Amino acid sequence: MITIGIVDDHAILRSSLKYFLSESVDFRVLGEAATGKEALDLVRDQPIDVLILDVSMPGTNGIDVMAAVRAEAPDVGILILTGYPEEHYAVNLIQQGASGFLNKECDPKEIAEAIRTIALGRRYIPPKVAELLAQQLDRKSDGPPHSFLSEREFQVFLKLAQGATAGDIAENLALSVKTVSTYRTRLLEKMGLASNSDLTYYALKNGLIQ
Structure with missing residues (x-):
């Protein structure tokens, strides 16, 4: 059973x-x-x-x-x-x-x-x-930018896109605010974006949030 x-x-x-x-x-x-x-x-x-x-x-x-x-x-x-x-x-x-x-x-x-x-x-x-x-797995693949984020980067990305602050994310994921900021910097660089507003627009455009 x-x-x-x-x-x-x-x-x-x-x-x-x-x-x-x-x-x-x-x-x-x-x-x-x-x-x-x-x-x-x-x-x-x-x-x-x-x-x-x-x-x-x-x-x-x-x-x-x-x-x-x-x-x-x-x-x-x-x-x-x-x-x-x-x-x-x-x-x-x-x-x-x-x-x-x-x-x-x-x-x-x-x-x-x-x-x-x-x-x-x-x-x-x-x-x-x-x-x-x-x-x-194919390094030559042109996959969407978010598909190349690590597990934690992807979690932080979604929360930022939904309007959460670094403090909110730190508390929710049991991280320091400094660590969240580091993840934010890293994921923005990987995705070629510049701001939280860019993240929100990207997430909405790609159907990752509603």
């Missing part, structure tokens, strides 16, 4: 996904969550094998939630299921430890396949994501 947790801020999607998964005799949904805090409570309180996680949630984002879950329950497999296109987040999230990545427009049968693969301790990388990862 594969035990599953569902984290998404849309109740209808959680209900639909739970109903679909209940049709498989080897799946058991142990709980649902709509926020990052609820997601952490879920993995603390239930023996979850695979956590299905959206990127976009109120008050936080899936990247921060994934990092917190990894710290709290490192053995839990994390399947990212999001409405964002693969080119926006897939490479960064896989590099940061996601066990798999699927777009919400995928065939439901692929979700079941991904869960079974992840439950075996393997990663589920659909063809489109595999192609993006291959491009990332």
Whole structure:
């Protein structure tokens, strides 16, 4: 029996996904969550094998939630299921430890396949994501600037783009303000941008924030 947790801020999607998964005799949904805090409570309180996680949630984002879950329950497999296109987040999230990545427009049968693969301790990388990862490994590839950021740089980038101050980011990520400023300088240089306003415009233009 594969035990599953569902984290998404849309109740209808959680209900639909739970109903679909209940049709498989080897799946058991142990709980649902709509926020990052609820997601952490879920993995603390239930023996979850695979956590299905959206990127976009109120008050936080899936990247921060994934990092917190990894710290709290490192053995839990994390399947990212999001409405964002693969080119926006897939490479960064896989590099940061996601066990798999699927777009919400995928065939439901692929979700079941991904869960079974992840439950075996393997990663589920659909063809489109595999192609993006291959491009990332190719030094001649002209990938989007944000795809070349490190895990921490990407976290800081998203928070700056959403208007967070260095102090806010430092507190949220348990860093010093000086360290956050260093990350900011580094990521601006990597992305060829000059200001926080540029970061916000870039993130909006590339569909990384809404």
